[in-house]
Amino acid sequence: MGLCAAATTAGPGRRYYLARKARLRRLTPPAPGAPSQGLHVMALGGLSRPDSASAAAFLYDSGHTTLFDLHCDYVVLDEGSFARTFEHLADPSADQKASSPYGSPLRLDHVSVSGTMAQAEVNLRADQCAGHFAGFPAVPLAYLLTALVDLSERLVEDPENTGPPVRVELLQARTLLAPGTPVVLRARRQNDHRVLVSAGHGEDETVVVSMAFGRPPQK
Known part of the structure; x- marks a missing residue:
């Protein structure tokens, strides 16, 4: 969800978002047993420069209690740069x-x-x-x-x-x-x-x- 939020500001053309640093925190202790309620996510994100992006996402329960928050920084590569950087992985x-x-x-x-x-x-x-x-x-x-x-x-x-x-x-x-x-x-x-x-x-x-x-x- 955070990545989708970040990608909405990128404009046309394919880009690759590679997570570089991130932090996930559990803010509320887990309740015993299986979850019995729906979960909701709010995410924010965008490009800080053409080659970097960041995102934040928050997971809530139906009572609006925040369960987790996530912050992630990405390296952003256009299609040509990605292909050159990772040509050793190429396998059509x-x-x-x-x-x-x-x-x-x-x-x-x-x-x-x-x-x-x-x-x-x-x-x-x-x-x-x-x-x-x-x-x-x-x-x-x-x-x-x-x-x-x-x-x-x-x-x-x-x-x-x-x-x-x-x-x-x-x-x-x-x-x-x-x-x-x-x-x-x-x-x-x-x-x-x-x-x-x-x-x-x-x-x-x-x-x-x-x-x-x-x-x-x-x-």
């Missing part, structure tokens, strides 16, 4: 099916958890990157974040420190990651409630995210 024959693959979380492979460290891999095919991007398949950052949250939750899972992240901050997204090559995820517990996670091919840390977890509600 890649089969990116129309149906969305994003209904299921990414599977973690080769998971290891030891002390304050955890590591895993995710493996995506081009058809798991639907819409991201036509002719240039790349690992969707938002989809990758679900795997990073999964690994972080495994690292902090214990009777006194559980629950969903209350803050997720994208610190760095240097470039796009290619499908067909394992993406290595690493998590390092910094204290009782904060985890620093990264993702990249091999030893690279292409994406770096900080997550803060809250204690479960007291009964």
Whole structure:
């Protein structure tokens, strides 16, 4: 929604919006059980320069309580610049099916958890990157974040420190990651409630995210 708001000010021509930094905050503790009410979103955004955009989005429940807020900064590339920058991803024959693959979380492979460290891999095919991007398949950052949250939750899972992240901050997204090559995820517990996670091919840390977890509600 935030990206749609930002794109409305861009004018004619295709552009690519690559998230570079972002902050997601949970403002209201989750209610027990499944949600039983509708959710509403308000989003604002626009271009600050021809090559950059920002967006803010707010998620409300039907009682107008703000549940989350999200702020995101984007690098904006026109079609020619994107093709030149990511020509190594070009694959016009890649089969990116129309149906969305994003209904299921990414599977973690080769998971290891030891002390304050955890590591895993995710493996995506081009058809798991639907819409991201036509002719240039790349690992969707938002989809990758679900795997990073999964690994972080495994690292902090214990009777006194559980629950969903209350803050997720994208610190760095240097470039796009290619499908067909394992993406290595690493998590390092910094204290009782904060985890620093990264993702990249091999030893690279292409994406770096900080997550803060809250204690479960007291009964």
